[in-house]
Amino acid sequence: DTAVSQTPKYLVTQMGNDKSIKCEQNLGHDTMYWYKQDSKKFLKIMFSYNNKELIINETVPNRFSPKSPDKAHLNLHINSLELGDSAVYFCASRRREGTEAFFGQGTRLTVV
Amino acid sequence: AQSVAQPEDQVNVAEGNPLTVKCTYSVSGNPYLFWYVQYPNRGLQFLLKYITGDNLVKGSYGFEAEFNKSQTSFHLKKPSALVSDSALYFCAVTTEGRGATNKLIFGTGTLLAVQP
Numbered sequence: 256d257t258a259v260s261q262t263p264k265y266l267v268t269q270m271g272n273d274k275s276i277k278c279e280q281n282l283g284h285d286t287m288y289w290y291k292q293d294s295k296k297f298l299k300i301m302f303s304y305n306n307k308e309l310i311i312n313e314t315v316p317n318r319f320s321p322k323s324p325d326k327a328h329l330n331l332h333i334n335s336l337e338l339g340d341s342a343v344y345f346c347a348s349r350r351r352e353g354t355e356a357f358f359g360q361g362t363r364l365t366v367v
Numbered sequence: 368a369q370s371v372a373q374p375e376d377q378v379n380v381a382e383g384n385p386l387t388v389k390c391t392y393s394v395s396g397n398p399y400l401f402w403y404v405q406y407p408n409r410g411l412q413f414l415l416k417y418i419t420g421d422n423l424v425k426g427s428y429g430f431e432a433e434f435n436k437s438q439t440s441f442h443l444k445k446p447s448a449l450v451s452d453s454a455l456y457f458c459a460v461t462t463e464g465r466g467a468t469n470k471l472i473f474g475t476g477t478l479l480a481v482q483p
Contacts (some may be wrong), residue, residue, distance in 0.1 A: 282443040286469060296455060310469055345410060353399050353418045356471055358410040
């Protein structure tokens, strides 16, 4: 069973569209994250939720909105997509402080 | 603010030789330190972590790392490199206890290339 799963794996869309990426973890973890990996492979934290509560919101445009319907899911909705949003988006989860995070396989978003 | 630095974009090593991938960190409070590896078109895989205790920690695939508090470093090492170790390696840090932000911050990554 996949511990952290993201869908879709690939997403190609036009500028101005709205899209969502879904993430689910079956590990019973309390904390979930979204990271953005750009073309230079830099990993930047975007959001973090703990027990469905938003606890980290980095300087991310308002077009990005996370939603956590329950502890096992953290979805990412992006409005009015721009070319600069093209990247690989990773979801991750971890149980608590001091434990390692588990990552999904990533969603490669390409905006054309 | 917490941060992680990986000063080398790329490390080249011959198969069978020892390898070191460098990482330094800056945090307020006690650090939790991690190493991850990313193979092409894959997610990040956990290698090892330092939380407390012995400064030398051992992890997956024969990797180890040494925590040095005075130098604020957590370098990744392996006694004998394999071609299959070639990948992108990330160091990460978070903090614990009162005032912890729960942020897991990553360094910029170091590409390890092991030549046969």
